[in-house]
Amino acid sequence: MLGSAAAFTLTGAVLLLRATANDGTSTLDMLRATLFVATTFWLVLGGLNGVIGALSPSPPKVLGKAPPRGMTAILVPVYNEDPRTTFSRIAAMQRSLDALGVSHRFHFAVLSDTRSEVAAAEEVVWFARLVEELPETSRVFYRRRAENTGRKAGNIEDFVQKSGGAYDYALILDADSLMDGATIAEMARRMDADPQLGLLQTVPQVIGGESIFGRGMAFASSYYGPAFSRGVSALQGMEGPYWGHNAIIRMQAFAQSCGLPALSGDPPFGGHILSHDYVEAALLARAGWKVRLAVDLDGSYEEGPENLVDYAKRDRRWCQGNLQHARLLRAPRLRLWSRFIFLQGIMAYLASPLWLLLLIAGVAGTAMPDRGWSNPSSVDGWILAGAVATWLILPKLVVLVRNALSGVNRNFGGTLRVSVSVLAEIMLSTALAPILLCFQSRAVLQILLGLDGGWPATDRTSSRLSLEEAFAASWWMMAAASLAVAIVVALAPATLPWLMPVAVPAVLAPVLISLSSRRSRSLRLFAAPVELSVPDIIRDQRRLLAKWSSVSIGPDSGAVAPRLGGSAHA
């Protein structure tokens, strides 16, 4: 896969040099070819990953029945979240485990890093409500840290250091994670069955989207996600990914291998490791443990942002975390593959400003005709651009054909409906990609300038953005794109067609962001199987949340259950 991506990219670079170097190879030509290689390789690799995954057979899902032998702590780190919603998920998962008769092998632990005292007080009250809701045989714990040292990684580390010895495994969740009991039990059984398995990651499906943006993301996750995951699994093998949640770890392996140091220097590149999951996967692999992706297991869910601005905020955090991995590329004794994954993560963000630079280099070449691209509308150039764009769309179309032939499309409402959804998703992602490119480019620039983005809590409730709110978040890219168009019209009008696919969405960013944050009118478009046939775990959680939503409960109600004791503040 790596060789094919490299071969395609180098062929493209040679074609680009041929198209631009009619009058000899200039420094600008070389720069442009280098930028092309640096950006296109990763894009082609991603596309190939999707195509190979789509063409790979789906492994059969085989679930055991016996209760797992090992004890598992199900860890739910929370950080200024809505406790009612988070705890309703815990209740649903506990019930699902109860129904299977395996809940005695699982304990839940809510690990709060919530900073706001008001939010923390609500957590305490809703935790009491949660305990009341569950059978007395359930084991659910709550603790809040006085200081949130090391953020989420530090939160989990604190649990491992104080209580890890009581458990064989830990299932790491996010506050918005929801997992079916059968899936949780099967993960523990697989850990029992393979003593060398250090971490087993599931492929979480995004659910709960109501806006056009959110539903588009949820559809992409459930429709293309399995194929891309099979590709990742085939590529990474036993040194697979860890995405930080909806994954089970072997407690001893994690404790021995994953104590993360603070990096020397100040943030954004020094200090606590932000994207700890990639590093923990690399450290487990370094210590000889298997890290695997369970592509056959469904019943693993998470929620996603409902609009592009929230997505960009989360992306800013991930961007800083991934760029920080530049410090770890030379870390001692890491597997070569782990270093490659760090580099891939870095390039996932660095590619955005490099694409912009490639565009600028094209404009500069035309503005300097004696050195640059003599004919930017040449057939070679358009063929090259088309070939690159194909790698973005091809995997999605291959998934569509495969799912039509295998009958998977029936779960999504039939091939006709899916085809409309795929087309709409491609249009939506094409329109929003340049806006994301601008957000990512700004994030990279901020980080390289040494600005620490901190760790803002994820807003899981806001959805619709007004035009004013969207404008406030994106006016700068609108202004930059308008200025770029004006410069190109003045200096190199022939390159305008190359600029338009990026400039038009950037100029229209406030409108596109606001429109895509609207509640989707049609539930047929972007329909996912979990909507057409709602799984029990989701139905149960929603029913419970609806019941709790009608309950008036607050920190002053004094409704702390009698079964609780001790201090809530560890």
Next chain:
Amino acid sequence: MMHEGELISGWSLPDAPLAMPRQVLERPRRRRMFSALRSVLSLARPRI
């Protein structure tokens, strides 16, 4: 390992510490040439 019935739900997590040694992720920094040169020069500087 944990046995059934050991704990009740509540605020207190099980008391079962597990060591989590810090991993080495950074190689010792090489001293830059200028820093090394400055150190040598500072040693050689005549004391007033």
